[in-house]
Each structure stands twice: as C-alpha cells, then as structure tokens.
Amino acid sequence: MAKTQSKKHSKASAPDTSSAAPVPTRVLAMLFTAFAGTLGVKAWEERTAQNDALMAQQTREAMAIGGYVRSEVLRSQTAMNVILERSTRIGEAKKAAKLDKISRTIAQQDDAEAILKNENHAAIFSKDINGQWWEGLLPLSRLTPTPEGEREFDIFSSSDISLGAKVERIGFSRKISACAPVGETQLSVCVSRNVELLSIADYNRLLIYLLLLLAPGLAVVGLVGTIKTNARRLGHESEARKEIETHWRELEIGGQNGYWTWNRQSGLFSLREKTAEMLGLVPNRDLTIHEFQELVHPSTQNKVVSELDRARRDKSFQVNFKGNGSFSSRYFEMQGGPFQDGLSGIISDTTDRVRAEARSRISENLARSVVDAYPGPFAAWDQRHRLLIWNKTFANIFNLPEHVLRAGASYDVVMAEAAKQIRIERPISGSESGREILLLSDIWLNFYDRPTSGGGLVTVGLDMSSLKNHEQSLLGKEKKLRRLVLELDRMQGQSEEHARKYSEQKNKAERASQAKSVFLANMSHELRTPLNAINGFSEMLIKEIFGPLGDERYKGYAEDILSSGQHLLDMINDILDMAKIEAGKMSISTREIDPVDAVDSAIRMIRRRAEDKDISIKLDVSDDIPDIEGDHRAIKQMVLNLVSNAIKFTDAGGAIKVSITKENAFVRVSVADNGIGIPKKDLPRLAQPFEQSSADESRNSKGSGLGLSLTKSFAEMHGGKLILESELGVGTTVSFLLPIDPPQKNKTQKIA
Known part of the structure; x- marks a missing residue:
C-alpha cells in the first residue's frame, strides 16, 4: 500500500508534458525547403558570376588582340606610306610592308586605316608621290599571334559582326567568345575558346552544397529531439522565475548594471544600491511609478511608460532612455520581464556606448562626404573583399545596377559587372596594381586597387580623358608632321626660286617708286606754273582790273575757273605732300x-x-x-x-x-x-x-x-x-x- 502511494506521489510531482505544444514539423519542413532553395539560388548566382568573369576575361583578351592587330596594320601602312610618298617603287613598298599584292585603285580610303578585302586578306591604302592611290593586300595570318591552347582568333568586317562577349552551350562544353573593334579600321577581331560544361571545381562545389543541405537536416532532427527532451525537463513556473532573477543578478555582478524589482500589489520600484547610485538616489529606496518617471528625460518618458505597460502584461522588454535633471547628459538601458508577483530586471549605464556610436556616425558621415566629393570612381572593401562604401561616380561611370552595387557585395561580382562597360583594359607600366581602361562612353581611366593596413582594399580611378585626347591629337599631328617634312623638302627648292623672284620684284618696285618721286617732282613745276597763270588771270577777270567784261555771265564763268583752279592746286599740293611723307622726305x-x-x-x-x-x-x-x-x-x-x-x-x-x-x-x-x-x-x-x-x-x-x-x-x-x-x-x-x-x-x- 505504501509503495502504491509513493508511485502516485511521484507521478503527481513530475511535470506534465502531455499538454506541451507539439513539435512544429511543418514549419521546420518549410524552413528546410527555403534553405535548399537559397542554396540553389546561390549556386546559380555563382555560375552566372563565373560566366561573367569568363566573358570579361575573354573581352579583355579580345581588346589586347585588337591592339596587336592595329599595330601590325599601322606598321605595314607606315612602311607603305614612307616609300610611296618618296617614289613609285611598288616592289620595294610591297616588300617593306610584307604585302601579298599591291595594285592601283581609284577609291580614296581616307576614312579607315584598313578594310576586310576577302576571307584571307585585309586592304590598306596609300598615296604615291604623284597623288595616285594604291591598294595593298595584307594577309590576315600575319595580323594575329599564334593561338595557344584551345583559343581561336578570327578577323571579320565590323559591319558583319556584333561586338561584346557571349556564352554558348555546345554539347557537354561551353564556348566563350568575344569580339572587339580594331582602332580606326573597319575590322573586328574575335577570340573564342571552349570550356567544360562542368569542371572539377563545379563537382566540388556541388558536393559542398549537398553537405550544406544535409547539415541543417541533421540539425532539424537534433532540434526536434532537444525540444522533446527540454519539454520533459521543464519545472514549475516558480523555478523558472527564480532562474530569471538569478540571471538579472548575475548581470548586475558582471558589469556596470543595477538590479531593480517592481511589486504589482504595492506598485513600488525597489532599487539596489548600484542602481540608485547610477540614478543619483539614496540606496535601497522605494519609488512610485510617477517618481521613477521623473528620473527619465521628457523626450523619452513616453517610450519608457509604454514599455512598462507592455511588461505588466507578462511581456519582456528593453528600452533606452536619457537621464533627467543633473543626469541629463547620461544615457541608460533598462531591461526586464515578469517575475513572481511583479517585474524585475537591470538598468545599465550606456553613456559611453551612445557617445561612441555618435562619434562613429559623425566619422561615417564625414567619410561619406569625402568619398562623394572625390571626382573619380571610389570604392572600399573589407578583409573578405566585400563592398563597404562607394560614391555615385563609381555607380554612374560603370552603370552598375542597385542589385549588384550594395553593401556586402563581392569584389569579383561588382567588377565583373563593371567589365561590361570596359572597351579596352591594359596594365600601366611601372605600377603593379594599376591598369588603364577605356569605357564604352569614351572615358579613359587610370584604375588602381590599393591594399589597406587592415587587410582591406581601396579602388580609385582617375579620369584621363583629356590627357588621352591630347595624346591622340599629338599622334595625329606627328603623322601630319612627317608628311610635311617630305613636303618641305620638295618645297625648299621652290622657296629659293620664290625668294629670287621676290628680290627682283622688290628692286623693280623700288625703281618704280623712285621714278614716281622723280615724276611728281617734275610734274610739280609743270602743273603749278599753268595753274598759277589760270588762277591769276581768272582773278583779274573777276576784279575787272582792265575794265568791265560786258556780259555778267563772263564774271560768273571767271569765278568758276578760279574756284576749280584753286581746288586743283590744293589737290596737287596734298598729293605732293603725301608723296614726300611716304618717301620719308617730309619734315617739319x-x-x-x-x-x-x-x-x-x-x-x-x-x-x-x-x-x-x-x-x-x-x-x-x-x-x-x-x-x-x-x-x-x-x-x-x-x-x-x-x-x-x-x-x-x-x-x-x-x-x-x-x-x-x-x-x-x-x-x-x-x-x-x-x-x-x-x-x-x-x-x-x-x-x-x-x-x-x-x-x-x-x-x-x-x-x-x-x-x-x-x-x-x-x-x-x-x-x-x-x-x-x-x-x-x-x-x-x-x-x-x-x-x-x-x-x-x-x-x-x-x-x-
């Protein structure tokens, strides 16, 4: 009988687990499915990023091959120009330019350095010394370097091919191809190579994703077992609340925290010694809710009251508030939750943390202002090469979408997207991390990746467009200068002949000027003598010195003669004076x-x-x-x-x-x-x-x-x-x- 009562007592004292909530298997299954979907999306993004990286690499290689082809075309064209502009030795021009054939042509190709003639040759053009146009056929096999590995080089007409990179699936492999223009020619060069559809790295990545998928599955199974085990170990509510009290007391002992309790029946706050000291009160003093609110700054009182009301409904809470009165420069954090017949928790002094966060925000805003003020592209990366900060120029100049350019984005992903806007990329001589790039928007940049002392990375770009344009202008002027030198050589003899003729004409002009001066000097006497007589006799007629003239009209005619003669004499005097001034013989x-x-x-x-x-x-x-x-x-x-x-x-x-x-x-x-x-x-x-x-x-x-x-x-x-x-x-x-x-x-x- 005693044994039976003992068994009943043990069953009564054991926790009732039959009323425990069932394990949420459906929710766990949904979480497991979401995790599997996330891994699939991640795998797809990495495969897409891999394709983007391969296309960017292929595009850069196409740009480099395009530069090589253009240099070969310019070398042959320069050799052909130099010989034909001095002579008409066609054989010598063909040999120097390494052409298969050279022939006379009518078309004047001033707008392009070279065009695609047929499937084996490109045509270049030049004028000879007589101004006649010649066409040279340059074999395409000479324009590209010898392919290595599985790469293939092809040259097409710019009008027959689209520029850029693409990925094509062919059977169990992928074909990566990219095409780029060749300078100012009508040619485009394409580079392609085959890559396995699934490489060893892809198989390894697939295995890792399977392990990552199995890990949460095993974790879910263990979690279900843990929940069932913990459900059996749950005790009475009083024991749990004792653990909460122990938790708050441990927090008080472990740092700058103060313990408090609130009694539901009395409505009073009890503050421990450390708590009262932080708030500037007498230790072990009980406060009403209204008195406790007066310790809080008016700007945060409503927030604290709201959280306390929520805690009365058996809800845990955490709230930050500012001190009041003499403690208005201090900041506190209050945490708590249900405990026995009221609430309990801790109050922490967070002044140092708040001020540190404020300084951090000021520093971050200052850094953001400095970055935005930088005129070129700028980006900073952490130790794992994840994006931290960037400016608007970095986003605009590479036309980066928002879903790519975000905090935490990988350096490889961002730069692969930026590579889509790059037309030419080559290293800068004398710099290990610098490279020179030309964007599709015709902007030249000097681009640098600089490591930081903390293991991060800083990416900066300098706009060199004006310098590059000036450089291109100088190259064009240099080419024109070479032609002018040849032209000057031919014109030198003509200049000497013109100088001789000029000297002869100058002597003739000086002799003519001297003859003019002699003529004017001689004509001065010849013109003035009869004019003086005309003026004198006409004046005598006007004054009727020897008697009346008879008809009054004679006197009018005499006045006209005198006026015309004086006018003519004034003109002659002016002309003679001007002749003396021009001859430098006029003096005052x-x-x-x-x-x-x-x-x-x-x-x-x-x-x-x-x-x-x-x-x-x-x-x-x-x-x-x-x-x-x-x-x-x-x-x-x-x-x-x-x-x-x-x-x-x-x-x-x-x-x-x-x-x-x-x-x-x-x-x-x-x-x-x-x-x-x-x-x-x-x-x-x-x-x-x-x-x-x-x-x-x-x-x-x-x-x-x-x-x-x-x-x-x-x-x-x-x-x-x-x-x-x-x-x-x-x-x-x-x-x-x-x-x-x-x-x-x-x-x-x-x-x-």
Whole structure:
C-alpha cells in the first residue's frame, strides 16, 4: 500500500508534458525547403558570376588582340606610306610592308586605316608621290599571334559582326567568345575558346552544397529531439522565475548594471544600491511609478511608460532612455520581464556606448562626404573583399545596377559587372596594381586597387580623358608632321626660286617708286606754273582790273575757273605732300609757338567759305593753354583740312565748333560739326590715303581723300595722334593731340 502511494506521489510531482505544444514539423519542413532553395539560388548566382568573369576575361583578351592587330596594320601602312610618298617603287613598298599584292585603285580610303578585302586578306591604302592611290593586300595570318591552347582568333568586317562577349552551350562544353573593334579600321577581331560544361571545381562545389543541405537536416532532427527532451525537463513556473532573477543578478555582478524589482500589489520600484547610485538616489529606496518617471528625460518618458505597460502584461522588454535633471547628459538601458508577483530586471549605464556610436556616425558621415566629393570612381572593401562604401561616380561611370552595387557585395561580382562597360583594359607600366581602361562612353581611366593596413582594399580611378585626347591629337599631328617634312623638302627648292623672284620684284618696285618721286617732282613745276597763270588771270577777270567784261555771265564763268583752279592746286599740293611723307622726305620745322595763333589763323582763312554756305564757326579756347614746340604751318594746315571737311559734310544752317584744351602733357585741338556723320564701318579706313566716307553717295564732296591722312601724318610727326569719332546722322568730331614737350626732350611722355 505504501509503495502504491509513493508511485502516485511521484507521478503527481513530475511535470506534465502531455499538454506541451507539439513539435512544429511543418514549419521546420518549410524552413528546410527555403534553405535548399537559397542554396540553389546561390549556386546559380555563382555560375552566372563565373560566366561573367569568363566573358570579361575573354573581352579583355579580345581588346589586347585588337591592339596587336592595329599595330601590325599601322606598321605595314607606315612602311607603305614612307616609300610611296618618296617614289613609285611598288616592289620595294610591297616588300617593306610584307604585302601579298599591291595594285592601283581609284577609291580614296581616307576614312579607315584598313578594310576586310576577302576571307584571307585585309586592304590598306596609300598615296604615291604623284597623288595616285594604291591598294595593298595584307594577309590576315600575319595580323594575329599564334593561338595557344584551345583559343581561336578570327578577323571579320565590323559591319558583319556584333561586338561584346557571349556564352554558348555546345554539347557537354561551353564556348566563350568575344569580339572587339580594331582602332580606326573597319575590322573586328574575335577570340573564342571552349570550356567544360562542368569542371572539377563545379563537382566540388556541388558536393559542398549537398553537405550544406544535409547539415541543417541533421540539425532539424537534433532540434526536434532537444525540444522533446527540454519539454520533459521543464519545472514549475516558480523555478523558472527564480532562474530569471538569478540571471538579472548575475548581470548586475558582471558589469556596470543595477538590479531593480517592481511589486504589482504595492506598485513600488525597489532599487539596489548600484542602481540608485547610477540614478543619483539614496540606496535601497522605494519609488512610485510617477517618481521613477521623473528620473527619465521628457523626450523619452513616453517610450519608457509604454514599455512598462507592455511588461505588466507578462511581456519582456528593453528600452533606452536619457537621464533627467543633473543626469541629463547620461544615457541608460533598462531591461526586464515578469517575475513572481511583479517585474524585475537591470538598468545599465550606456553613456559611453551612445557617445561612441555618435562619434562613429559623425566619422561615417564625414567619410561619406569625402568619398562623394572625390571626382573619380571610389570604392572600399573589407578583409573578405566585400563592398563597404562607394560614391555615385563609381555607380554612374560603370552603370552598375542597385542589385549588384550594395553593401556586402563581392569584389569579383561588382567588377565583373563593371567589365561590361570596359572597351579596352591594359596594365600601366611601372605600377603593379594599376591598369588603364577605356569605357564604352569614351572615358579613359587610370584604375588602381590599393591594399589597406587592415587587410582591406581601396579602388580609385582617375579620369584621363583629356590627357588621352591630347595624346591622340599629338599622334595625329606627328603623322601630319612627317608628311610635311617630305613636303618641305620638295618645297625648299621652290622657296629659293620664290625668294629670287621676290628680290627682283622688290628692286623693280623700288625703281618704280623712285621714278614716281622723280615724276611728281617734275610734274610739280609743270602743273603749278599753268595753274598759277589760270588762277591769276581768272582773278583779274573777276576784279575787272582792265575794265568791265560786258556780259555778267563772263564774271560768273571767271569765278568758276578760279574756284576749280584753286581746288586743283590744293589737290596737287596734298598729293605732293603725301608723296614726300611716304618717301620719308617730309619734315617739319618746330619752334616754340602759341597753338591758338595757328588755329585762329586757319579759321580766319576759311570762315568766308563757311559763311557762304550759312554755317557758323565758333572757337572755344581754355585758359590754361601753354606754348608748345610745333610747326605753325603744319598746325594751320591740319585745322584747315579738318574744318574744310566739316564744311563739306554739314548742311546749310549747321554749326562747327573748334575747341582747344589741355589734357595732361598734350594740347587737344578738336573740330566738331553736326553734319551727316560717318558710318562706323568707314571709320577704320578714313585715315588712309584717297579714302572717303560712303555716308552720302549723292553728295558732291570734292576732294582727293588725303585731308585726314595728311592731318594724321602731321600729328604723328609732332609726336601726337589723330582721334576720329562720329555717329551717323548726328555729327563728327575729329581731334589731334600735340605734345607740349617735343619727343626728343621727353621720350617717356605718353598720350593720355
């Protein structure tokens, strides 16, 4: 009987496992299936990455072979050009360029260095010394290196083949092929090779994935057994909560943590000594919920209250909060959960951790700003060559999609995707990790992979497009220069002949100029003598010295004769003066004079002509005009020329103002009118001999066109200059500057 009661007691004290939740086998099966699917996707991604890497490698090899082919084409074409541009020795050109055949052609191939002629030959073109085009057939077997292993090289026309790389499955193997253009030719080179469909590495990878798939299966079986075992070992709720209390106390002892409890019945918080010390309170003091909230900063009070309310419903919690009052610069973390008739947990001082995280965020933001500010592509990788950080230029320049360019992405995967945008890639001489690449967007980069001290990797790129373009320009100019050297050799003899002819023509021109001067000197006397007689007799007729002429019309005719003769005499004098100036024989005799006297004398001489045309002339002189070193006759002639021009191009009723002012070391004489003005296009040429304005083609402006030219020459002979300003329809102002001190006395004086 005692034994029976003992057995019943033991059964009553054992935990009831019959009510335990059944093992979630269906959920475990779904997890196992998801893991198997993930391994399959991973295997497919690695196979795709392997194909991308093979295509990138094949593309780089195609680019390298393309460069080799282009160098062979340029070598043959250069050899052919050098010989044909000097002579027409076709046999020598064929031998030097290693051609199978060379023949004359009509087509001029200026747009391409070479084209595909047939399945065995490429055609190159060149001009001979006579400008005739020749076509050379270059065997394709010479353009590519000898294949090694299972590689195959083929050359096609650029219009018949598509560029890039591809993978084709042929039976139990894969064919990797890539095609690349050959410089500025119409050729494209293709490189292909066969790879096993499944290699030993693929079989090893498959075996590893099977082991990885079996491992979680075994783990699931063990987990089910563990769950069943633990279900049998579960005790009463009081024992579990004692373990929780032990856990919190152990945490308090092990670090900067403080233990607390909350009693559901009294509603009070009990704080251990370390907890009270952290919060700045008296040890072993009980607090109400409201008093405890006052220890929390207002910005985080709601979050703490919400978590405590959730914990009252038998939920574990963890919340971070900021201290209040004198502890507002401190940060804490509160953890807890159900315990007996209330809650218990720990409070940890996390101030150092929060500040460290803030500093880390600042450093990370600073690093991100520096990386984004770098103008070229930039990326950083960790010890396992997984992507850590990159800038926008790295993503944009290689056109990388978001699903590839992400944190944690493999270096090989990212660079395989970037290789799709690379047209040419070659190592940089003198650099172990640098390479020079040309993108499909015609951007040249110097690309470097630099190891870091922590075992990581930094990838940087420098844009060298402008330098490369300049280099290509220099190569083109060098080629043109070689041709020019040959052309200069041929032109040297012609230049010597031209120099001899130029010397002869120069001597003829000097003799003609001398003959012109002699002619003008002789004609001066021959022209002036009869003109003086004509002017004198016509003036006698006008004044009726020997009695009346009879008919009044005779007097009018005599006035016309006198006016025409004086005009012709003025023109002859201007032409002779200009001839003397051009011959360098014109000189002025300077002395100390009052410039106002010369200007006033000229105005008095020409005032009658202005009054006859109903034009007023006004002289305006400043008070500070000094004496200058000048030629009285030349200054008077300059004023006569300018006022005469003003009268010609000013209508009746107009006004002319002559002003004399002092400007720094110069005296300015200006003649301003309100006449028809001068177009802006005529201003630059009016100071040249025999040039006249086109402002009014219908106006009969008699003259030789030498007035402004003579005035300009006289002003420059004094050391001054002529200034011409005009606006069409408003008027014209012509000024000349005369230095107060002659140039030989003050050579450093400049016109203001």
